Amino acid sequence: MSRTFTLMRAPQRVRRRLLRGAVAAAGAAMLTGCDRLSRNEAFVDTLKSAERLSHAAAGVVAPRRAMAQEFEPSQVAPVFRSNGTLSPGDADYVALRNSGFAGYKLAVGGLVAKPAEFTLDALRAMPARTQITRHDCVEGWSCIGKWKGVQLSYILEQVQPQAEARYVLFRCYDSMDGPSLEGRDSRYYESIDMDDARHAQTILAYELNDKALPVSNGAPLRCRVERQLGYKQAKYVRAIELVADFSKIRGGKGGYWEDEGYEWYGGI
Amino acid sequence: MDIEAEAIAVATPPAVAPQSIYRHRLPVRVMHWINVVCMAILLGSGLNIFNAHPTLYWGHDSVTGTPWLSIRGVNTPQGPVGKTRLGSVEFTTTGVLGISKVDGRPTERGFPSWATIPGPQWLAMARHWHLFFAWLFVVNGIAYVLYTIFSRHLVKDLVPTRQELANIGRSIVDHLKFKHPTGAAATRYNVLQSLTYLIVIFVLLPLIVIAGMALSPRLDTVVTGWVDLLGGRQSARSLHFLAAAGLLLFVVIHVFEVIVAGVWNEMRSMITGWYKVPPDPASPEVRP
Numbered sequence: 001m002s003r004t005f006t007l008m009r010a011p012q013r014v015r016r017r018l019l020r021g022a023v024a025a026a027g028a029a030m031l032t033g034c035d036r037l038s039r040n041e042a043f044v045d046t047l048k049s050a051e052r053l054s055h056a057a058a059g060v061v062a063p064r065r066a067m068a069q070e071f072e073p074s075q076v077a078p079v080f081r082s083n084g085t086l087s088p089g090d091a092d093y094v095a096l097r098n099s100g101f102a103g104y105k106l107a108v109g110g111l112v113a114k115p116a117e118f119t120l121d122a123l124r125a126m127p128a129r130t131q132i133t134r135h136d137c138v139e140g141w142s143c144i145g146k147w148k149g150v151q152l153s154y155i156l157e158q159v160q161p162q163a164e165a166r167y168v169l170f171r172c173y174d175s176m177d178g179p180s181l182e183g184r185d186s187r188y189y190e191s192i193d194m195d196d197a198r199h200a201q202t203i204l205a206y207e208l209n210d211k212a213l214p215v216s217n218g219a220p221l222r223c224r225v226e227r228q229l230g231y232k233q234a235k236y237v238r239a240i241e242l243v244a245d246f247s248k249i250r251g252g253k254g255g256y257w258e259d260e261g262y263e264w265y266g267g268i
Numbered sequence: 269m270d271i272e273a274e275a276i277a278v279a280t281p282p283a284v285a286p287q288s289i290y291r292h293r294l295p296v297r298v299m300h301w302i303n304v305v306c307m308a309i310l311l312g313s314g315l316n317i318f319n320a321h322p323t324l325y326w327g328h329d330s331v332t333g334t335p336w337l338s339i340r341g342v343n344t345p346q347g348p349v350g351k352t353r354l355g356s357v358e359f360t361t362t363g364v365l366g367i368s369k370v371d372g373r374p375t376e377r378g379f380p381s382w383a384t385i386p387g388p389q390w391l392a393m394a395r396h397w398h399l400f401f402a403w404l405f406v407v408n409g410i411a412y413v414l415y416t417i418f419s420r421h422l423v424k425d426l427v428p429t430r431q432e433l434a435n436i437g438r439s440i441v442d443h444l445k446f447k448h449p450t451g452a453a454a455t456r457y458n459v460l461q462s463l464t465y466l467i468v469i470f471v472l473l474p475l476i477v478i479a480g481m482a483l484s485p486r487l488d489t490v491v492t493g494w495v496d497l498l499g500g501r502q503s504a505r506s507l508h509f510l511a512a513a514g515l516l517l518f519v520v521i522h523v524f525e526v527i528v529a530g531v532w533n534e535m536r537s538m539i540t541g542w543y544k545v546p547p548d549p550a551s552p553e554v555r556p
Contacts, residue, residue: 015532016527019531031382031385034385034387034397035385035386035387038397044396047397047399047400048396048400049400050396050399050400050403053403054399054403058486061490062486062487062489062490066492067489067492068488068492069488069489069492071328075328077329077331078331078332080331081330081331134328134329136483136485136501137321138391138395139320139321139391140318140320140321140330140505141323141329141330142328142329143330144329144331227486227489228485228486257392261392261393261396262391262392262395263395266485267486267487268399268484268486268487
């Protein structure tokens with residue numbers, strides 16, 4: 001009886017061993033396959049199609065004017081975490097910093113009726129908005145800080161965007177690959193659409209936690225786009241440009257990290 | 269035949285169990301395998317995303333929040349060492365967590381490259397994988413729930429009867445003995461199985477999706493402040509991770525049970541739909 005049993009079970013044991021081997025091989029093949037697919041342009045484009053879907057869906061369930069959560073002063077983190085560039089080494093920035101940003105001027109141009117330049121004093125004299133919000137980095141960490149600045153919508157009213165302007169582009173001081181690399185412009189840049197540009201919580205901040213914006217957090221002026229991830233919050237803003245499309249600018253993806261493969265829509 | 273007798277005749281399972289039954293209908297089979305692909309990719313890409321900041325917290329932010337899981341690599345005179353801290357306990361996890369080999373060299377990373385999609389640390393690409401398959405996963409999941417409701421699969425097969433619930437003790441003992449139902453009993457999900465499926469479908473899966481959505485700064489604005497219901501964004505990130513761990517535990521047990529119960533029969537039933545009913549030793553006439 002036991003003999004028959006063993007004979008009957010033998011093929012099953014072989015099958016089990018085969019199956020275990022097949023599962024392990026399938027797992028390994030899947031991982032190798034995923035790595036190979038990650039380098040296949042057509043496949044990655046398919047994966048990236050989810051970004052448009054997510055952006056559209058987010059617009060449906062979270063209305064254009066929906067507000068990001070604002071927090072209590074007691075929830076502000078004692079030290080606001082800084083990330084990316086902590087102190088730009090670019091000569092023009094270093095000169096500005098050494099002068100206490102006295103010579104700083106924000107140039108606003110591109111597709112606008114009235115291009116203009118604003119000094120820090122002029123920006124500080126404009127109506128200000130203060131907001132305690134949570135900064136969410138694409139890496140996964142978050143930090144709550146109190147920002148004060150002028151609404152971007154207010155600046156846009158001053159310069160009067162033309163009808164074909166679809167994006168607000170921020171050009172920054174900090175070179176990401178180090179300023180020594182002459183010839184290749186690696187300065188940080190970012191772009192947002194007009195919905196986010198005109199949103200009440202989108203501000204050009206010059207204060208963090210009731211003090212002048214520190215260098216490590218983007219002094220003298222940084223953007224806050226509260227409904228998107230951290231990399232959309234351009235620091236060290238040098239100039240603002242209104243454009244109809246950004247496909248001819250730099251890597252063509254609308255921002256430094258976008259050119260490195262991150263989503264342009266950073267709301268997810 | 270009066271009505272009462274007819275009711276008994278319908279409710280009593282046939283004395284002789286059929287040899288083969290059509291157990292899983294086509295939509296369930298298709299959705300099951302789509303789910304397998306989605307879950308594997310979401311887990312792998314999720315771990316790659318986790319690696320970009322391999323610490324989890326309770327609270328709103330990661331500066332004031334309370335860390336409860338942290339995976340890191342530290343340099344020691346003896347070489348790089350992987351450290352995993354869970355609550356107040358620290359484990360040395362060199363080789364798997366914190367420090368693992370990438371192209372033969374010990375490298376600092378949370379989860380090892382064999383567990384992540386893609387293998388190399390590549391946050392942007394992992395997000396593309398994760399967010400694409402998250403859509404497929406959610407659409408497939410909604411389709412499945414609607415199907416179970418409208419096909420009555422939910423009420424007929426997944427919700428246990430009162431009698432089954434009363435006999436849960438026996439089912440637990442049977443599971444611990446790796447004893448699987450035979451005959452007529454094998455034509456239905458057993459009570460532990462159906463309760464597990466219900467918890468996975470109606471607790472873990474909604475939790476992982478909702479906690480995942482809480483990580484999106486834009487979706488946080490749908491109703492301003494709703495993320496507080498999960499304890500804040502960093503808590504939501506922890507819950508997303510824990511729900512994934514729960515699903516992984518489910519998959520491990522599920523696959524184990526499939527192997528114990530008879531891998532070919534179970535696989536056949538999820539591929540072709542046909543399940544061979546294990547003969548009931550009590551009714552020898554159905555033996556082949």
